[in-house]
Amino acid sequence: MKRLLTGVIALPLLILFILKASVFVFACFVGLLVLLGLGEFYRMALPKRPVVGTVASLSGMLVLPVLVSPELLLRFVPVPAGNGVLLALTLLFSAVAIFFLFSIRDIRQSAAEAGLIWLGFAYVPLLLSHLVLLRALPDGVSWVFLMLLIVMSGDTAAYYVGSTLGRRKLYPIVSPNKSIEGALGGLCGSLAGTLIAKYTFLHQLTVVDCVVTALAVGALGQVGDLFESLLKRSFGVKDSGIIIPGHGGILDRLDSILFAAPALYYYAYLVVMAR
Amino acid sequence: MKRLLTGVIALPLLILFILKASVFVFACFVGLLVLLGLGEFYRMALPKRPVVGTVASLSGMLVLPVLVSPELLLRFVPVPAGNGVLLALTLLFSAVAIFFLFSIRDIRQSAAEAGLIWLGFAYVPLLLSHLVLLRALPDGVSWVFLMLLIVMSGDTAAYYVGSTLGRRKLYPIVSPNKSIEGALGGLCGSLAGTLIAKYTFLHQLTVVDCVVTALAVGALGQVGDLFESLLKRSFGVKDSGIIIPGHGGILDRLDSILFAAPALYYYAYLVVMAR
Known part of the structure; x- marks a missing residue:
């Protein structure tokens, strides 16, 4: 709540x-x-x-x-x-x-x-x-929104798919609550996010761009989430901090973005801008 | 031997x-x-x-x-x-x-x-x-020789002054054999090295350059030596390796140069070349 x-x-x-x-x-x-x-x-x-x-x-x-x-x-x-x-x-x-x-x-x-x-x-x-x-970047605001869409729709889809269909554990040593079903659901959510972006505010994306960025950036976002869990377990703490009510610390919110932002930036710069 | x-x-x-x-x-x-x-x-x-x-x-x-x-x-x-x-x-x-x-x-x-x-x-x-x-750099060979001169004449002077006059320990937790007298002797040795360079192959150095580089680069070289000792003690080993007969490992030889080279480079680039 x-x-x-x-x-x-x-x-x-x-x-x-x-x-x-x-x-x-x-x-x-x-x-x-x-x-x-x-x-x-x-x-x-x-x-x-x-x-x-x-x-x-x-x-x-x-x-x-x-x-x-x-x-x-x-x-x-x-x-x-x-x-x-x-x-x-x-x-x-x-x-x-x-x-x-x-x-x-x-x-x-x-x-x-x-x-x-x-x-x-x-x-x-x-x-x-x-x-x-x-x-x-040119259209920088749109690219930032695309990144947030990929990460947030991925997170949300992973959460709902995982909690309803989740059977097989993804990587229990690092993050006991995540399931393979949730991770795949997250990728589908990220794909939906990129398609929304393409048809609303980032028309220059092709369908291939949407698939590639959703899979690569979305997957790296999930890796970022796992990596932060690894750090917290390695240091023996549960939440990284308490700054955001109900959301844990700043790093708990940034974990996916930390890994997603570089991937999306290099894709935008080296592939989309280069066309 | x-x-x-x-x-x-x-x-x-x-x-x-x-x-x-x-x-x-x-x-x-x-x-x-x-x-x-x-x-x-x-x-x-x-x-x-x-x-x-x-x-x-x-x-x-x-x-x-x-x-x-x-x-x-x-x-x-x-x-x-x-x-x-x-x-x-x-x-x-x-x-x-x-x-x-x-x-x-x-x-x-x-x-x-x-x-x-x-x-x-x-x-x-x-x-x-x-x-x-x-x-x-322009005159790059001379600058590399200057760095070696500062480090090697500093090391040699520190060794001989330290073993004949050394009384007060420099930093025994990290390096039990070094003395304050040896460290000061090392700086004098480094100064001698810069002066030799000035009067033989690096005439563009002023006397002020010689004093500043001898003190700064020579002191950082000694810090580099201590830092490598810290690393070895932290890892619980005595020599970093055995690659050079009688000299320990590569890092045992490079320790001073690691810290001295950046200092001399920025001094050469930002002060001497800028004149």
């Missing part, structure tokens, strides 16, 4: 925001998601290191603009083209390495802790940067 | 190689170092996952050209300029995530294992890519 109420309030607001926000405002919103998502990640991954988690979350947010647009950095530092990403990552690595070198708690854990910092950077800002790139 | 013999044979060969090798051949050599270095890293970090380590080492070597020159990738995939690094990292992340999702040994270790894969990528190919960038 709480879940439904949040949806009824939040979804129209989200749609309105995507329709009205400029690329810059949208990018700032994604920056906020990175900050909150990384905050949750590090609270799970390094529960005994709250200050490190906060600093790493802020750094991850600051890396986002460099990942989205390495040229931005060139206005301030004249590094060779494209190597803005390299410079940012090198500075980050040196800072992380020096920090862990001089703040040892249990030396046997130091390398694993430094590794988890990097896992967070790769998981949240690296993947979410594609959301900004997707919005910055 | 073994150590001395290896040095007498290997050092002249290394000097000859750097003098004669083209940028491309030098880059291939660095690629080989990345492969061997990552191989060692993953044997220490994930001793029970030899196949994962081998695949990750090969992937790290393949990422090197993209890090060095994102434009290279653009010849094959028309991604927006500079985002070649983003594409490569996103593909890598997805592959690592999906692999760990579907090859769980102990689920409580999965996140830490995935993190260690990323720590390796950041530690070896990210940092070593600057060695290729350094060689590709």
Whole structure:
């Protein structure tokens, strides 16, 4: 019930925001998601290191603009083209390495802790940067809506098909409630989503595009969902956070999008735009 | 004695190689170092996952050209300029995530294992890519020699000053044999190295350049040495490998260079070349 109420309030607001926000405002919103998502990640991954988690979350947010647009950095530092990403990552690595070198708690854990910092950077800002790139494409608003449609109609269909027809477990070690029937239902839901997009606001999609993106992006969205479950089980927590009433944490909401956004962006850029 | 013999044979060969090798051949050599270095890293970090380590080492070597020159990738995939690094990292992340999702040994270790894969990528190919960038600068051969001079004269001076005058421990939890006196002696050795370079083959350096690079690059080299000790202690091993007779592993030789090369590259590019 709480879940439904949040949806009824939040979804129209989200749609309105995507329709009205400029690329810059949208990018700032994604920056906020990175900050909150990384905050949750590090609270799970390094529960005994709250200050490190906060600093790493802020750094991850600051890396986002460099990942989205390495040229931005060139206005301030004249590094060779494209190597803005390299410079940012090198500075980050040196800072992380020096920090862990001089703040040892249990030396046997130091390398694993430094590794988890990097896992967070790769998981949240690296993947979410594609959301900004997707919005910055021509027809960016439509592409963002397509991604939400694929993920949300997939999630919804998976939930209803799974809870009515679900017999065979999909991957019980990682996610005990998911069924193979639900996963296949989810893909059909994603396909319905892409077809709705094609016949309403993204006419440039062919039927082949719809099938390919529904299967690839929808399947990667489901993989993203499983991967977040793996992380939570690996860290021994149930929800990634409590920020959204009835929906768990930010990462619980973003998990599919994290993996779906890059796939849809590269498909849009390399296949659809290239025609 | 073994150590001395290896040095007498290997050092002249290394000097000859750097003098004669083209940028491309030098880059291939660095690629080989990345492969061997990552191989060692993953044997220490994930001793029970030899196949994962081998695949990750090969992937790290393949990422090197993209890090060095994102434009290279653009010849094959028309991604927006500079985002070649983003594409490569996103593909890598997805592959690592999906692999760990579907090859769980102990689920409580999965996140830490995935993190260690990323720590390796950041530690070896990210940092070593600057060695290729350094060689590709105008006067690249001289800059590579300067880096070796700073690191090697620093190491040698630290060893002799530390073993004759060393009283106060530098950082015993990480490296019990190092002394503060040795570290300071090392910086003086690095300074001597930069001055030799200035008066023989790198006349464009000012005295200020020599002092700044000796202190910054020399100190980062020492930090790199400590960081590798931290990694080895964290993984519970003594030498990173046994590839070089009397010298331990590849990483035992590269540890200072890993941190020194980026610092010298950015100093050369952003300060000296910009004049």
